[in-house]
Amino acid sequence: MTRGGLLGAGCAALAGAALAAVLAGPVRLAPGAVLLELAGRLPFVDTHSGLTSQEVAILWQLRLPRVVLGGLVGAMLALAGAAYQGVFRNPLADPYLLGAAAGAGLGATLAIAYGPDTSGWPVDLLPLAAFAGAITGVVAAYALGRSGGARTTTTLILAGVAVAAFLTAVQTYVQQQRAETLREVYGWILGRLTTAGWREVVLMVPYALVSTVAILLHRRLIDVLAVGDDEAASLGVRATRVRLVVVAAATLATAAAVAVSGLIGFVGIIVPHTIRLVAGPSHRLLVPLSLVGGAAFLILADLVARTVMAPAELPIGVITAFFGAPFFALVLRTARQVA
Amino acid sequence: MTGVELRGVSVALDGRPVLTGLRLAIAGGSRLGLIGPNGSGKTTLLRAIAGLVPYQGEIRIGDDPGGSLSRRELARRIAMVPQNPVIPAGITVSEYVLMGRTPYIPTFGTESRRDHEIATSVLEHLDLAALTARRLDALSGGERQRAVLARALAQQAPVLLLDEPTTGLDVGHQQQVLELVDTLRDDLDLTVVSALHDLTLAGQFADQLVLLDAGRVAAAGPPAAVLTEQVISRHYHASVRVLEDPGGGIVVVPVRHVERQVTL
Numbered sequence: 001m002t003r004g005g006l007l008g009a010g011c012a013a014l015a016g017a018a019l020a021a022v023l024a025g026p027v028r029l030a031p032g033a034v035l036l037e038l039a040g041r042l043p044f045v046d047t048h049s050g051l052t053s054q055e056v057a058i059l060w061q062l063r064l065p066r067v068v069l070g071g072l073v074g075a076m077l078a079l080a081g082a083a084y085q086g087v088f089r090n091p092l093a094d095p096y097l098l099g100a101a102a103g104a105g106l107g108a109t110l111a112i113a114y115g116p117d118t119s120g121w122p123v124d125l126l127p128l129a130a131f132a133g134a135i136t137g138v139v140a141a142y143a144l145g146r147s148g149g150a151r152t153t154t155t156l157i158l159a160g161v162a163v164a165a166f167l168t169a170v171q172t173y174v175q176q177q178r179a180e181t182l183r184e185v186y187g188w189i190l191g192r193l194t195t196a197g198w199r200e201v202v203l204m205v206p207y208a209l210v211s212t213v214a215i216l217l218h219r220r221l222i223d224v225l226a227v228g229d230d231e232a233a234s235l236g237v238r239a240t241r242v243r244l245v246v247v248a249a250a251t252l253a254t255a256a257a258v259a260v261s262g263l264i265g266f267v268g269i270i271v272p273h274t275i276r277l278v279a280g281p282s283h284r285l286l287v288p289l290s291l292v293g294g295a296a297f298l299i300l301a302d303l304v305a306r307t308v309m310a311p312a313e314l315p316i317g318v319i320t321a322f323f324g325a326p327f328f329a330l331v332l333r334t335a336r337q338v339a
Numbered sequence: 340m341t342g343v344e345l346r347g348v349s350v351a352l353d354g355r356p357v358l359t360g361l362r363l364a365i366a367g368g369s370r371l372g373l374i375g376p377n378g379s380g381k382t383t384l385l386r387a388i389a390g391l392v393p394y395q396g397e398i399r400i401g402d403d404p405g406g407s408l409s410r411r412e413l414a415r416r417i418a419m420v421p422q423n424p425v426i427p428a429g430i431t432v433s434e435y436v437l438m439g440r441t442p443y444i445p446t447f448g449t450e451s452r453r454d455h456e457i458a459t460s461v462l463e464h465l466d467l468a469a470l471t472a473r474r475l476d477a478l479s480g481g482e483r484q485r486a487v488l489a490r491a492l493a494q495q496a497p498v499l500l501l502d503e504p505t506t507g508l509d510v511g512h513q514q515q516v517l518e519l520v521d522t523l524r525d526d527l528d529l530t531v532v533s534a535l536h537d538l539t540l541a542g543q544f545a546d547q548l549v550l551l552d553a554g555r556v557a558a559a560g561p562p563a564a565v566l567t568e569q570v571i572s573r574h575y576h577a578s579v580r581v582l583e584d585p586g587g588g589i590v591v592v593p594v595r596h597v598e599r600q601v602t603l
Contacts, residue, residue, distance in 0.1 A: 236414030
């Protein structure tokens with residue numbers, strides 16, 4: 001398939017997933033009416049969808065923000081996964097590498113356990129604490145990984161493992177000390193889009209935009225990094241600088257996603273790898289397709305999470321891990337065969 | 340044509356001196372062969388010229404000190420074929436060769452039509468046109484080495500550095516690669532500096548040889564002056580015969596001295 005064809009197919013899959021997720025739920029909405037209602041919000045278009053005011057509220061206040069947020073989170077996790085795997089030349093690198101997840105987990109746990117009651121505040125403390133925690137984790141890992149002198153990517157990943165272990169230990173301690181918050185912390189760690197509203201979308205959009213633009217701009221240079229830092233240098237590319245910018249952007253994307261949705265695993269592994277199998281290893285196509293594919297995948301995963309045990313909801317992390325873990329094993333197998 | 344001049348160049352890696360006070364003038368358009376035992380500093384010397392390791396002293400590329408040139412500008416003047424090139428999984432030959440245009444592509448831009456044309460002409464020149472869509476990691480050793488050479492040529496740099504370009508190739512492919520480099524040097528007026536393992540090939544494919552030992556120039560000059568039994572046995576600790584090839588050139592053959600064998 002051509003580049004345009006693949007991108008077109010990806011966008012069609014995303015549109016299909018979004019529409020399915022908007023329609024499905026305890027109150028079933030008619031596809032035609034929903035499309036008319038959505039079209040009516042476009043400038044200079046005036047339609048009468050025939051939806052009741054209750055259905056309009058369900059569409060605009062419940063379903064759509066959740067679908068948009070799911071799409072954004074999925075797009076950011078897949079984007080960050082593709083970027084990390086590219087700059088670290090490691091197929092198993094994921095957005096939670098380098099202590100991002102552990103830092104976010106600690107931040108969120110601290111907010112839940114010791115944070116003040118923020119119900120009257122204009123912004124929630126939890127996403128901010130998770131965001132700050134994720135950034136802190138990655139900065140610590142980066143500082144530790146570079147302090148040894150040997151600036152290999154392996155050192156950096158090992159530093160991430162050390163930082164993650166430490167932060168997780170602190171997080172577990174806090175969690176055990178405040179046992180009454182266990183359930184809430186656990187629910188957050190498994191990831192969820194349940195409290196989604198437009199507020200989370202608004203919170204996330206600026207970070208998503210910055211990261212997406214930065215990584216899209218660097219996607220050709222990420223390809224050059226595939227020949228190693230030394231050969232990249234002999235081609236005129238400063239690999240460490242490219243890696244720093246891309247890691248920063250991917251971390252920002254991860255932190256923004258984690259802040260609003262908790263820890264949703266495996267998206268950053270499954271989506272970029274599936275796309276590589278179809279579209280090849282070049283990041284020029286991999287990065288935009290990961291954005292679209294990640295969004296579609298998470299919207300579908302969320303649809304399953306809220307319908308399979310309805311009216312109860314499964315944490316979405318359970319769904320992505322349920323499909324992700326076997327897939328991960330498959331990737332490992334094929335990676336070993338190629339090597 | 341761009342020459343390269345080293346003025347008192349020293350390199351230390353992890354505090355250990357690898358090159359010490361090298362002085363070397365490489366004329367534009369010449370073929371210099373770097374020889375020397377393992378660990379004598381051949382690779383480090385090439386890397387210093389390419390600006391890939393920090394060094395003391397001065398290396399002039401053409402009329403400019405290498406230290407004054409940006410990474411991109413260096414990459415436009417010096418192309419390097421490493422001894423063990425990293426082959427990205429799944430990359431095609433044409434994608435790989437196009438990567439050689441990197442120093443000319445704007446940082447956040449993409450290849451121009453001209454970049455594609457240059458890559459195509461290099462692929463044709465190196466007889467790779469039929470392989471453009473093939474995966475690089477599926478090629479034979481000889482084809483892959485030509486592709487690596489093609490990427491370096493796509494850089495259109497006047498100075499070409501080759502680090503043991505014949506590693507892993509059989510004798511026929513070794514000759515083919517070196518003949519190809521020789522033809523290209525004539526066609527494109529390149530200055531070629533190659534680190535070579537095989538002393539006979541080094542003698543055949545270089546105008547001047549520099550023998551490095553322990554980071555210093557131990558001998559330099561035309562092949563006949565450097566490739567002597569005395570010089571080779573002193574610096575390589577090897578027993579060799581240096582023979583005259585009736586067809587011209589020198590042949591270096593290892594010989595076995597039974598009396599030197601250690602009795603176990």
